[in-house]
Amino acid sequence: MPIQFTDVNKSYMSGEVPVHALKDVSFHIPDESIVVILGPSGSGKSTLMNVAGGIDQPDTGRIEINKHHLDVLNTRQLTDFRRRFAGFIFQQYNLIPTLTVKENVEVGRELSDHPLAMDDILEKVGMLDKQDKFPYQLSGGEQQRTAIARAVIKNPAFLLCDEPTGALDEATGKQILALLKYVNEQHKTTVMIITHNIGIGDMAHKVLKMKSGEIIETLEHAEPLDPKRVSWT
Numbered sequence: 001m002p003i004q005f006t007d008v009n010k011s012y013m014s015g016e017v018p019v020h021a022l023k024d025v026s027f028h029i030p031d032e033s034i035v036v037i038l039g040p041s042g043s044g045k046s047t048l049m050n051v052a053g054g055i056d057q058p059d060t061g062r063i064e065i066n067k068h069h070l071d072v073l074n075t076r077q078l079t080d081f082r083r084r085f086a087g088f089i090f091q092q093y094n095l096i097p098t099l100t101v102k103e104n105v106e107v108g109r110e111l112s113d114h115p116l117a118m119d120d121i122l123e124k125v126g127m128l129d130k131q132d133k134f135p136y137q138l139s140g141g142e143q144q145r146t147a148i149a150r151a152v153i154k155n156p157a158f159l160l161c162d163e164p165t166g167a168l169d170e171a172t173g174k175q176i177l178a179l180l181k182y183v184n185e186q187h188k189t190t191v192m193i194i195t196h197n198i199g200i201g202d203m204a205h206k207v208l209k210m211k212s213g214e215i216i217e218t219l220e221h222a223e224p225l226d227p228k229r230v231s232w233t
């Protein structure tokens with residue numbers, strides 16, 4: 001899914017004071033890309049992901065995702081867009097506590113009419129042997145990997161990931177990044193990764209650096225690095 005943002009603005013009220021979370025943000029992401037969003041805390045990364053995925057709407061500006069003009073869709077149409085095209089990995093894992101790992105991932109599978117295979121995805125996130133455990137029996141990293149499996153198994157055209165490796169050590173984090181690259185290549189998925197980890201930018205086709213709600217730098221990599229070789233900070 002190609003992505004086009006044109007002069008996108010989004011403000012929140014923080015008490016009496018408006019916070020300008022996105023300021024005239026414009027960029028283009030070609031179809032089938034991996035895009036990495038870098039920037040300090042509070043720079044607008046999650047807000048950008050939320051409006052790109054149709055979770056939230058901009059105040060002004062245009063957002064076009066593969067011919068879908070998200071900025072003019074109503075709530076019901078946005079829900080339909082998310083259901084059909086988008087998969088999310090949130091910073092909070094939002095697992096259902098009464099369901100096992102496999103049952104949580106099954107929730108993602110049932111949302112799709114062209115899902116990936118359960119055992120393959122559980123294996124790729126390293127949770128095959130823990131599939132019958134409940135979230136309270138898992139470490140933070142295992143919960144994150146379960147949430148990642150739930151998003152990936154849906155096989156969405158557009159996969160949006162907010163700090164997907166935040167709770168993971170280097171080896172597990174790189175395993176997850178390799179999975180994201182795999183779905184990008186094998187299933188033509190456009191993958192958006194928000195991260196604090198600057199080295200991860202090297203695996204992207206495009207890097208957007210944000211500061212105070214603005215994109216301050218854009219990088220392109222003709223030959224992105226293999227995730228196993230990115231430097232980890």
Ligand SMILES: Nc1ncnc2c1ncn2[C@@H]1O[C@H](COP(=O)(O)OP(=O)(O)O)[C@@H](O)[C@H]1O
Binds near residue numbers: 019020
């Ligand atoms: N729902 C909200 N209500 C009020 N302020 C918000 C809300 N969401 C984000 N903000 C503010 O918008 C700015 C950008 O936030 P965010 O997009 O979460 O940044 P990042 O993900 O880069 O840390 C911050 O100043 C944050 O406090």
Ligand SMILES: [Mg+2]
Binds near residue numbers: 045047
């Ligand atoms: Mg954030």
